[in-house]
Amino acid sequence: MQCSCGGRSDLVEVGQYYTEIVAGMRCLDTGDWVKLLQCPGCGQLWRTDAWDKYQTLYALKLSSLEDWESVDMETLIKTRMVENHSGLDTSPCLAMDCKQFALKGRAYCVDHFYETGARA
Numbered sequence: 001m002q003c004s005c006g007g008r009s010d011l012v013e014v015g016q017y018y019t020e021i022v023a024g025m026r027c028l029d030t031g032d033w034v035k036l037l038q039c040p041g042c043g044q045l046w047r048t049d050a051w052d053k054y055q056t057l058y059a060l061k062l063s064s065l066e067d068w069e070s071v072d073m074e075t076l077i078k079t080r081m082v083e084n085h086s087g088l089d090t091s092p093c094l095a096m097d098c099k100q101f102a103l104k105g106r107a108y109c110v111d112h113f114y115e116t117g118a119r120a
């Protein structure tokens with residue numbers, strides 16, 4: 001069976017392709033707003049956010065089933081957020097006592113922006 005796992009990066013924003021990606025996979029387990037999926041074509045494991053139409057959703061390739069629920073996606077998502085903003089601004093984050101630079105075009109750094117619930 002043909003699948004597209006190989007052509008995808010490790011961390012994929014799946015909001016627009018949710019049905020396409022998730023519907024074709026086997027759900028092995030579910031956790032707290034996360035699912036463990038396996039591609040029936042190549043066996044690739046994916047940890048994905050549960051569907052939420054108001055949220056940016058991500059899927060991450062996993063190399064093993066072990067502790068799949070506690071895999072840290074936050075760091076990877078923050079890295080992606082910085083990329084999405086083409087980097088950092090020259091002005092500091094507006095949050096109290098924060099020493100980091102804001103994301104380009106935003107008032108807050110990636111950590112504080114993430115705290116507001118932003119994922120993109």
Ligand SMILES: [Zn+2]
Nearest residue numbers: 003005039042
């Ligand atoms: Zn696959």
Ligand SMILES: [Zn+2]
Nearest residue numbers: 093098109112
């Ligand atoms: Zn900050």
